[in-house]
Amino acid sequence: METNIPFPEPLAPRFSGLATDLYQLTMAAAYHAHGRNDRASFELFVRKLPPERAYFVVAGLQQALEYLHTLSFNAEEIAYLRSLPVFANVAPEFWDYLREFRFTGDIWAMPEGTLAFGNEPLLRVTAPLIEAQLVETFLLTTLNFQTLIASKAARMVAAAQGRSIIEFGARRCHSFGAALYAARAAFIGGCAGTSNVEAGHLFNIPVYGTAAHSFTMSYEREIDAFRAYHEVFPETTTLLLDTYDTLNAARMATEFGAKLRGVRLDSGDLVAFSKQVRAIFDEAGMQHVKIMASNDLNEFKITELLAAGAPIDLFGIGTELSTSRDMPALGGVYKLVELERNGHTEPKMKLSREKATYPYRKQVWRQ
Amino acid sequence: METNIPFPEPLAPRFSGLATDLYQLTMAAAYHAHGRNDRASFELFVRKLPPERAYFVVAGLQQALEYLHTLSFNAEEIAYLRSLPVFANVAPEFWDYLREFRFTGDIWAMPEGTLAFGNEPLLRVTAPLIEAQLVETFLLTTLNFQTLIASKAARMVAAAQGRSIIEFGARRCHSFGAALYAARAAFIGGCAGTSNVEAGHLFNIPVYGTAAHSFTMSYEREIDAFRAYHEVFPETTTLLLDTYDTLNAARMATEFGAKLRGVRLDSGDLVAFSKQVRAIFDEAGMQHVKIMASNDLNEFKITELLAAGAPIDLFGIGTELSTSRDMPALGGVYKLVELERNGHTEPKMKLSREKATYPYRKQVWRQ
Numbered sequence: 001m002e003t004n005i006p007f008p009e010p011l012a013p014r015f016s017g018l019a020t021d022l023y024q025l026t027m028a029a030a031y032h033a034h035g036r037n038d039r040a041s042f043e044l045f046v047r048k049l050p051p052e053r054a055y056f057v058v059a060g061l062q063q064a065l066e067y068l069h070t071l072s073f074n075a076e077e078i079a080y081l082r083s084l085p086v087f088a089n090v091a092p093e094f095w096d097y098l099r100e101f102r103f104t105g106d107i108w109a110m111p112e113g114t115l116a117f118g119n120e121p122l123l124r125v126t127a128p129l130i131e132a133q134l135v136e137t138f139l140l141t142t143l144n145f146q147t148l149i150a151s152k153a154a155r156m157v158a159a160a161q162g163r164s165i166i167e168f169g170a171r172r173c174h175s176f177g178a179a180l181y182a183a184r185a186a187f188i189g190g191c192a193g194t195s196n197v198e199a200g201h202l203f204n205i206p207v208y209g210t211a212a213h214s215f216t217m218s219y220e221r222e223i224d225a226f227r228a229y230h231e232v233f234p235e236t237t238t239l240l241l242d243t244y245d246t247l248n249a250a251r252m253a254t255e256f257g258a259k260l261r262g263v264r265l266d267s268g269d270l271v272a273f274s275k276q277v278r279a280i281f282d283e284a285g286m287q288h289v290k291i292m293a294s295n296d297l298n299e300f301k302i303t304e305l306l307a308a309g310a311p312i313d314l315f316g317i318g319t320e321l322s323t324s325r326d327m328p329a330l331g332g333v334y335k336l337v338e339l340e341r342n343g344h345t346e347p348k349m350k351l352s353r354e355k356a357t358y359p360y361r362k363q364v365w366r367q
Numbered sequence: 368m369e370t371n372i373p374f375p376e377p378l379a380p381r382f383s384g385l386a387t388d389l390y391q392l393t394m395a396a397a398y399h400a401h402g403r404n405d406r407a408s409f410e411l412f413v414r415k416l417p418p419e420r421a422y423f424v425v426a427g428l429q430q431a432l433e434y435l436h437t438l439s440f441n442a443e444e445i446a447y448l449r450s451l452p453v454f455a456n457v458a459p460e461f462w463d464y465l466r467e468f469r470f471t472g473d474i475w476a477m478p479e480g481t482l483a484f485g486n487e488p489l490l491r492v493t494a495p496l497i498e499a500q501l502v503e504t505f506l507l508t509t510l511n512f513q514t515l516i517a518s519k520a521a522r523m524v525a526a527a528q529g530r531s532i533i534e535f536g537a538r539r540c541h542s543f544g545a546a547l548y549a550a551r552a553a554f555i556g557g558c559a560g561t562s563n564v565e566a567g568h569l570f571n572i573p574v575y576g577t578a579a580h581s582f583t584m585s586y587e588r589e590i591d592a593f594r595a596y597h598e599v600f601p602e603t604t605t606l607l608l609d610t611y612d613t614l615n616a617a618r619m620a621t622e623f624g625a626k627l628r629g630v631r632l633d634s635g636d637l638v639a640f641s642k643q644v645r646a647i648f649d650e651a652g653m654q655h656v657k658i659m660a661s662n663d664l665n666e667f668k669i670t671e672l673l674a675a676g677a678p679i680d681l682f683g684i685g686t687e688l689s690t691s692r693d694m695p696a697l698g699g700v701y702k703l704v705e706l707e708r709n710g711h712t713e714p715k716m717k718l719s720r721e722k723a724t725y726p727y728r729k730q731v732w733r734q
Binding site for chain 2: 016018019020021022023024025026027029030031033034036040042077080081084085086088089090129133136137138140141142144145168170171172173174175176177178179180181182195196197198200201207208209210211212213214215217218228229231232233234235236319323324325328329330331332335336339348349
């Protein structure tokens, strides 16, 4: 489950210090006013595995590190903060501190692609208290989301039993930025590629695509659409069959012979259609044509399709993968576990009933 | 439900043409090769309302327009596309076309904040076919997500019966970019503000914050933490009460008297605790202290809390709002409805059983 993605340069030349929750900045101001900036250790972990998940696949570390590496506050951002009434009583020295702010702490973390379980720290920050606190929101956002999607992808990859899964979910993602990171996390989780061209470009992930119903509909006759597409992509055509009549379209597609790479089914009874379409191509001597299925698939439906003997060669998965629809949020938390004071390390723990935490830094052992 | 947000400049100086699904670009190449670029109309709509939703609140139009306004392909992006094996047979003229590409079409759309229902076009694009097709993915991503969150926010605002709701969900959002747009959409849906400082800065949304458990834990005694915070924020302190013992903390908080603005409860039985905490402050003559509740709340829990008489004044809502946890994806689609050919407008419709579409452009009438 380990992976090696050749990572690009950071996506942003600089991450803004405003990319956080306000209370991180009010706490920072309070710590600063009281000269409290001793080294602290925070751990980022998920208390327990969500339902239907047996493990996590860690992802997002690269973006977390890019953030820590470039984090700063520019003059305009500091002016915005000073304009907020909540900071009316904060001393000018705090703004001087933010102007010079750089993250100087240390990070321990699981490599991306690592399997992890509940209550295991995915990442630990040891840094001056203010720095360690300020970065909480962004670190949680980044690791929570990418780990969520990588873990969901791994489930689908396992269900597909060796068949390829392509991430197709950009249009249902939570902003196009989310789509980029979903594609990346899905690849770390074992997907073969993505439909997202910018993700392919930025993260060096294989990109895949077929055609849309609108392409077929834009031609007067379906066969004209198929021919027009095949003429431009003679070696790589995957025809979409279900705009009007799936089986009729499959029979038309047999005219493309040896050069047709695949067909896609995006509606209807995928078990019945895939078997009938397979039979049409096999009878035409086109055993090489791959059948791709899409249409709100997930790991449970993949399992059912394969159990029913559907001759599907690859799956295009959108919403269920790219938003982790059955569990769209990972509840990772970031908790203070140690604090130095006067050169002495103190353990820290919270006692509230549902949210107690364990004190001291922890090490996750991997063989 | 209409709103007026003073919008900032576009977040990106230029949106990349690669921010799309690969098949939009393969279809574009096929259309280009065959000289097919007559004007087409596509409509963006959601087929039906999701469960537990009685309406949509439209959001995301501003970002959709920023995208259309700045969309282009630079030389490096075109070089990347040309490096993909799928484009091996595409004529050089297509790359010339992309180099000069600008969106020249027309847009009709519902204003942000409008209520909408199933099968109503939220946005219509009329443009040369290639342009109209290329922009599909980004438009869907943007309107699907922001409309989803604005609609969820409106439900929570209704449930709160006049009490304020603050969006607190950045750490559970699908990337920090998603967190920005979730904050914006939540504000359009009626929330009073966000914890997300960058969203406050970019979109001119009020920002709110309290303090975290780690702040309390970083002091040897809880009362020292409360005093340290109050000293820096004497006019605006909201103390977090549930790090160790909620009622004990409430009694300690009475020492801050008239200047204490509020307290936050983030765990435990919110009905019982809010009543007990209210009684402690009322007995101390501190009727002005507001009680904020957080901890995985949603519109159903808000309704229950208020029905049980919980004296909660405002709600901080994270995951359930910012990821729309019970329905984390809006299945908006973008369908070809008209195509001009030789100066003649042809209706377009798809006939596949579950996914049939209505032909011709539609107008949604609002009084």
